[in-house]
Amino acid sequence: MEAPLEIIRSARERLGKDLVILTHHYQRPEVVAFGDFIGDSFMLAREASRSTARIIVFCGVHFMTEAACILARPDQQVYMPDPQAGCPMADMADADDVSAALQRIAELVPHRRIVPVAYINSSAAVKAIVGRAGGLCCTSSNAQAAVRHALTQGDLVLFLPDEFLGTNTAHRLGQDTVPVYNPHAAPRADGDQPTSGGLAAGDLENAKVVVWKGYCHVHTWFSPEMVAAAREKHPGCSIVVHPECRPEVLALADGSGSTAWLVEQVREASPGATVIIGTEVNLVLRLAHSLCPNMYRTTVSRLARLLQSFPEQNRMSVDPSVTADARLALDRMLALA
Ligand code: SF4
Structure with missing residues (x-):
């Protein structure tokens, strides 16, 4: 049995320019060492969209690979060394809950035009809802620019799924109090005012940004x-x-x-x-020279196993019914740069 390093070296030789390996900064150092491109989710999304390689291997977590699939050409294949590596924060925004939130916030403040901004740490289905609603994606490098852009399209941003990135961004844009939409909040007794997500219309009165209740445990x-x-x-x-x-x-x-x-x-x-x-x-x-267990799942052995035979279970894809709308949201983000 060949050693993992040997397998990776010979796969690189065999595939040459047909293979590109993208590694996120949070990967284990020994995995990062194999990256053709090493970056944060924004840089890697951009590299995925520019890559001419036939095979993209993404060492990161699920939502990043989905973004690469959405941006890939039809003849490109995207793989992940460990398809189980997810992001708990991305899972905190369920697509049905996001659709319901947009509708409920619109009912609370019907005179406002709501534009959603989805952190790249979100599922393809959520990105599609955001794209369809005229919104865009962002990463931590361009969250302010994305929110500013969204505010040229509407007057209230729903930022999801990270409450803290959304709140910190709103603070930087001058909003002191930032309302939080909690999809699991129990209905609130608020006199005659309708409430949703733990909010009443009055909470949104002066807000430009409302944030989703989600967080990164790391x-x-x-x-x-x-x-x-x-x-x-x-x-x-x-x-x-x-x-x-x-x-x-x-x-x-x-x-x-x-x-x-x-x-x-x-x-x-x-x-x-x-x-x-x-x-x-x-x-x-x-x-x-704090730990995300999901980022940690990608090991050199798993990368080698993938490069040896490209098993079908490591091949990633996105539901075609959401690809076009999710791409709209990602393209709007890429156009900001
Ligand atoms: S560090 Fe936090 S946001 Fe990043 S993948 Fe892990 S859980 Fe998700």
Whole structure:
């Protein structure tokens, strides 16, 4: 039996330009080492849309591979080393719940024009609903630009599924209080006012952004106490965090930004400086030398097994009935750059 490294090397030789391997920054360092392109979800979505390779191997989680399938040409095939690697945050926005939310918010504030913005961490079915409703996708690198764009198309943005990225983005755009739509909220007794998702019309009165109640368990693990403890331990350090962290954490950090931005901060730091990064552990490990178990599922052995025989169960596809509308939402995001 050939060793995994041998299998990967010979598959690369055999396939040449027919194969491209995309790896997310949060993958294990030994998997990242095989990436033709290493990036955050925005950069990888763009590379997937530009790739001329016949076979795209995506080392990441399910929603990223779906985005690659949506953007791929019909003659391209997209594979994942572990098709079970999902994203719990993406699963927090069910397509039927998103359709219902758009309808219910419209009933609460019929005079407002609602435009949805879906974080790329969402299913293809959710992206399709967003595309159909005139909205667009975003990543953490372009969330502000996406919300600003959406506000040129309407006057109330439903941001989903990440409550914290949505809230932090709304704060940056000057909105202090950000209402949260909770698809599982029990009906609220609010006098004569109709309510939905835990909200009444009055809650949306002055809002430009309403956010979905969803979160990333990796990024919400960071607390203000951790930031304070890090400052005490490393006086003079610089603390930078991902915008999926809670607003209380962002308020105490020195800066926040997408995964690509975090990488940049470390690259640009002066020699000997201490930069503390509040994000997924694999990125931190790789930059210096919190853990997302889903990102961790992709191993070198699984990558080798895939490249050896391209099993059908590793081939990814998206329901053709949602592809065109989901593509609209992704293309609108790519046009922002
Ligand atoms: S780090 Fe968070 S958002 Fe990213 S895949 Fe894991 S659970 Fe999803």
